[in-house]
Amino acid sequence: MTSAARISVPQAPAEAPVPAPTREPVERNDERSRVVSRVISPKGARVRETVVILSEAAARRLMIQGQIPPR
Amino acid sequence: MPIPSTTPPPGWSRETPAAAVAGVAAVVAGTFAIAKELTSATRSTPQVYALGIALLGALSLSTLAVARARRKDAKEAKQETPDDLRGCLHVLHAAVRAYKSAENPGDGWLRITVHRLDGNTLEQSVGYVGSEDGGAGRRFSINAGLIGRVARVGQVRRVDRPADMGLAEWLHYLVEDGLTQEAAETTRRDRFAFLAVPIQSPGVTAVRAVVYLDAGTPDFFDDGTTALVIAGTEGLAAWVDEHYYRG
Incomplete structure (x- = not known):
């Protein structure tokens, strides 16, 4: 083995690949809102997504009743 | 129209x-x-x-x-201009500000805008109210992000980013949520709470528009604030109906 072969060049540590977030099942489900998923980030932080359940009357009020008039 | x-x-x-x-x-x-x-x-x-x-x-x-x-x-x-919608958004912004007793919140404390559905894209109809960020005319795929999901499923949804979630993780989440890396990186980085409310037509599941709000405070859209925003959006839907569909 030559002396050159013994020299070890310090290598920069390879950057660890960022693991993909995973999703958790439903966490909470009450009358008004429902959590559909929580995305768990690689470092364990959690993004919470909530579905807000509307009453029938509120859902109706959020609707456009008129039709597109002919031009 | x-x-x-x-x-x-x-x-x-x-x-x-x-x-x-x-x-x-x-x-x-x-x-x-x-x-x-x-x-x-x-x-x-x-x-x-x-x-x-x-x-x-x-x-x-x-x-x-x-x-x-x-x-x-x-x-x-x-x-033929969507600018009138800004009036409704100003009222909504002021109502939330009063509800939260925020005397003089800074730029971006709460941003509100409306996206109209145009085929498979969402067009931002007006510049943000509550911020100088503008943005009117930007287009987004309905297959990406919170507004795309709300446009597809027709449900009110809110997203909460944890206060301790770093930017890299957040961008990773946005890309996982369907945004391109470039689009994710151009989003405002100080956003922690998001809410999207669809405006639909009866009898069909067609979403006509999505009212979108985001805030810089974690958990901004608690149940009371969410209910207030939904009530305000009901008023906006009535205005859209009266002004554009029956006018």
């Missing part, structure tokens, strides 16, 4: 140019006829007077036609 695009229709499609051209043509034709009669060897004075009166009549009618066309165009132009 539905919520109009941020791009106004071309000027030539209005009635005023057509009325003006017709009026100018009538006046030119009348003037030419009078000039011809005046230079004619067999000039008839009564005929010149008659042509003069006809020319004055044409001028008056043209002026009236142009005035009517302008009034009609102004009315249509008002319906």
